[in-house]
Amino acid sequence: RAKAEGKNTYRLFNHSMNDKAVESLLIENDLRKAIKYDKLRLVYQPKIDLHDGRIIGVEALVRWDLDNGEVMSPGEFIPMAEETGLIVPLGKWVLDEACRQQRLWLDRGFKVGSVAVNLSPRQFLQIEFPDFIQSVLDKHQLEPSCLELEITESSAMENAQQSVQMLKRLHSMGVALAMDDFGTGYSSLAYLKRFPIDTLKIDRSFIRDIYHDSNDAAIAKSIIDLGHNMGLKVVAEGIESSDQKQWLKKQGCDYAQGFFFSKPISANEVEESFCHIRRKLELVASNDIGHG
Ligand code: C2E
Ligand code: MG
Ligand code: MG
Ligand code: MG
Numbered sequence: 192r193a194k195a196e197g198k199n200t201y202r203l204f205n206h207s208m209n210d211k212a213v214e215s216l217l218i219e220n221d222l223r224k225a226i227k228y229d230k231l232r233l234v235y236q237p238k239i240d241l242h243d244g245r246i247i248g249v250e251a252l253v254r255w256d257l258d259n260g261e262v263m264s265p266g267e268f269i270p271m272a273e274e275t276g277l278i279v280p281l282g283k284w285v286l287d288e289a290c291r292q293q294r295l296w297l298d299r300g301f302k303v304g305s306v307a308v309n310l311s312p313r314q315f316l317q318i319e320f321p322d323f324i325q326s327v328l329d330k331h332q333l334e335p336s337c338l339e340l341e342i343t344e345s346s347a348m349e350n351a352q353q354s355v356q357m358l359k360r361l362h363s364m365g366v367a368l369a370m371d372d373f374g375t376g377y378s379s380l381a382y383l384k385r386f387p388i389d390t391l392k393i394d395r396s397f398i399r400d401i402y403h404d405s406n407d408a409a410i411a412k413s414i415i416d417l418g419h420n421m422g423l424k425v426v427a428e429g430i431e432s433s434d435q436k437q438w439l440k441k442q443g444c445d446y447a448q449g450f451f452f453s454k455p456i457s458a459n460e461v462e463e464s465f466c467h468i469r470r471k472l473e474l475v476a477s478n479d480i481g482h483g
Contacts, residue, residue, distance in 0.1 A: 219275050222255070222268055226280050230256050233288050234455035237464075238304070238426060238448050241440045246465075248304035248339065250448065251289040252455045253281070265309075273311045282314035286327050290338065292458050294331040301465050305367055307339035312346035316353055321360045328366075335365035341392070342368070344376030351382045362387040369426070374414055384421070390446075391418040395429025398449075402434045415444050 225231055235249040255263040272278040286308055293306045314320065328335055340361060347354040347370060358368055369390035370383075374397055393414050397407045411427070418425040427439045430449030439447060453464070 215271060218268065218271060219277065221257075222272060222277055222281070225255055226277070226284055231281070231284060231288075232256060233285065233292070234457055235292075235303075235306075235461050236448055236455040237453045237461070238307075238446050239452045241436070241444055241447050246304060247446060248307060249461060250307040250309070250341070250455075251285065251292075252309070253285055269311060273313050276313070278311045278314050279317065282311060283323065285309075286324070287330075290327050290331040290333055293333060293337050295458075296462070297333075297337075299462070301462055303461060303465070305337055305339040307341050307367075307369065309341045309371065312342075312349060315340075315342055315346070316350060316357060320357065321364060324361065324366060325364060336367060339367035339369055339390075341371040343371045344373045344378050346376075347386065348376045348378055348382065351379075355382070355385050358387050372428075374410060388423065390424045390426055392426045392428050392448075393444075395449075398427050398429045398435060398439075399431075401438055402432075408438070411439070411444075412442050415439075415442050419443065 232254045233251045234254055235251055237246045238248045238250065239245070240247045253265050253269075255265075255268060257263055269278070272281050289306045289308050293303070296303050317323075324338070324340075328338065342354070342358075347358075362368060367390070368386075368388040369392055370386065370388050371392045372394040373391045375394045391414060393411055397411045397414070400407050401411055402408075415425050424445045426446040426448060427435075427444050428448050430436055430439070430447045430451045432451055435449075436447060436451060456464070
């Protein structure tokens with residue numbers, strides 16, 4: 192019986208392995224085409240200054256529009272792109288597109304602050320990566336400070352030695368550097384000190400229950416203090432409520448991002464919200480004159 196079961200299990204295992212392999216091959220092919228035929232798109236999520244509520248930057252997040260009308264989120268295809276190496280052309284497209292959009296915004300007078308782009312380890316650790324960044328900045332005539340690069344804590348720590356070298360090269364070029372999903376990786380403080388970064392982003396998982404879970408609150412507070420003691424700015428990810436916002440503001444967190452402020456939105460919607468803010472300011476100004 193054991194033997195029969197074993198055989199059966201093997202067959203099932205083998206079968207599902209095949210399915211998986213076929214499926215990922217299909218997705219790989221589709222993604223290759225999507226990159227080639229412009230089926231990828233960027234949405235942008237604002238980062239807010241907790242002290243005055245101003246937008247200090249936007250983070251670019253990639254979306255894949257499938258032929259059947261559905262949208263695939265990066266959590267579903269970035270790992271596969273990373274495995275197959277497709278992340279290199281995909282990552283180049285994302286960087287070029289984010290910089291193109293930033294140039295457009297600047298030309299039209301929209302000061303959105305820096306545009307942040309997420310990087311995967313395989314893309315980031317390419318020896319020619321800094322040259323590529325420089326060529327994109329030159330192409331779109333951007334100051335390096337217009338661009339921020341986000342690398343997750345866990346991928347930075349995976350190749351800590353190489354990451355330090357790469358981050359140093361990028362830092363010396365003047366691009367802003369952020370460590371994403373902070374608190375979920377196994378950071379050694381010795382390395383953290385050696386990473387020439389500007390910003391820590393507290394992972395969403397610690398923010399979710401910040402108001403009810405004293406452990407999460409303690410972790411978030413520790414990250415804010417750690418960041419500040421190292422001269423870094425701290426961003427909280429995934430803020431969904433006013434309570435979370437108030438708490439973080441009280442703890443001295445610098446910036447915040449999350450559905451409470453804005454979901455990721457299209458480039459056009461970013462412009463619309465800026466126009467909206469501008470109209471409000473003009474109204475305030477004209478009222479001031481009126482009553483002046
Ligand atoms: P991330 O960089 O940590 O981005 C934050 C993710 O959390 C985004 O999901 C965003 O939509 C979501 N989010 C933001 N605020 C809230 C909130 O208040 N509540 C909830 N529940 N979620 C919130 P998204 O766009 O699905 O991206 C997931 C991850 O995929 C990103 O995590 C990033 O690591 C990766 N990613 C996205 N775009 C790219 C890209 O162009 N290149 C690479 N290499 N990775 C990317
Ligand atoms: Mg990010
Ligand atoms: Mg994150
Ligand atoms: Mg995250």
